[in-house]
Amino acid sequence: MKGFFLFLFSGVFFALLQSSVLPLFFPPDWRPNLILILILYLGLSENLPRALIAGLLLGAIQDSFCGPSLGLYVSVYLVIVLVTRVISEQLNVESPPLLLLLIAGGTLLQNLLVGFYLTVLAESAPVLHILLPALPKQLLINILFASVLLFLLLRFQRIFGYRPGLAGLVYQSKHHGS
């Protein structure tokens, strides 16, 4: 339960970062989606009910910090959590490079879903002119920030305590010889 609230707290913190701090340093196309990274990590690390509830709540938080309508990111993150769960059962998610590859896949899927929802449901097709040119920059910056976050997570793992099944933490088990 502590971990669940930590995910939610991190989500709110990331949303504040994305809306107030990152705009001071990065233009819109180069701003990382930290909540997406958190969602992917959540999908890989938590059990299904927790991942779904946290995913839906984080989606609602992101919706409240961006765009005009509540529900877009709720739906997008639900799909991403479900897809991540299906994939995580087939892959060795303890491998950090694979985790970064999943971040790239998640970024593509998120942009695809946002584009689809906004074009089909909101009839806001011009958004594709914004989403498509920004996609390579988004991929690059999300992978870069995910690498930094993963590095920090590995570095400060001792402080947070080790929990088996955490995605990307293969080095931890090596250190402890398990």
Place this chain on the structure above:
Amino acid sequence: MRELLRRYQFLLLAIILLLATVILYSYNLRQKSATTFFERAVLTFAAPFQSGIDGMADSVSDVWGNYLWLVDAQQQNLALEQENLELRSKLQQTQEISLQNERLRKLLAFVDELDRPALPAQVIGEDASNWARTIVIDKGTLAGLSNGLPVVAAQGVVGRIIKVAPNSSRVLLITDASSAVATLIQRTRTRGVARGRGENLSIEYALRDADIQAGDLLVTSGMGGVFPKGLTVGLVDSVEKNQYGLFQQVRATTTIDFSHLEEVMVIVGEDR
């Protein structure tokens, strides 16, 4: 039947949840003018943090501009440098106040010209996504703001309020893909609808035969019922006419640099 449900429970759960979220999104799309309880709560919770972060960023920027680059010199002559630092800091503050004063004076002059009651507000946050173009301002329902009110700056139209909380509001910028503003080419009075494209605008429904040239000024037509007539929207950037088709392709750049927007005015009333 129970066996079937058990076997496909993941798939069923996924489909039910997905349908529920799509319905939620579609419902909220229809309720554009309403701010949900959840959104109001998040905006209310976030506003003090965003104001604090905004203030902190200004302080850090001041310290960076006034102190850090003087560290070496300070080692050479600490006492003198300290005095220098304080003076510089005061000067910087005065300059900052003077710049803000100038910006506010321009805004006030603009509002006087506009001849409508308007409320000044500070920009305290931006959009948390890379595709939507919205900002958060530090005034809300307690200051008398409501959904749909137009937001302007001295250089022209900023956007309109789409979500309100007691002490903050979210403003949809004219560069957002879901924004459409009824406009006129000032020189020829040609009508068109300015749609956002992220960094610039595209003018839709401008008739093929209409005389539009690069550099023409684009102003609000007052037709949409949101913005008063005659406010500056942008400058025509390029005009393209295909061999066929009813309309021409017109691109325009906004007169406002949204990445450096700090103060805005919310137009709260009708003509005086």
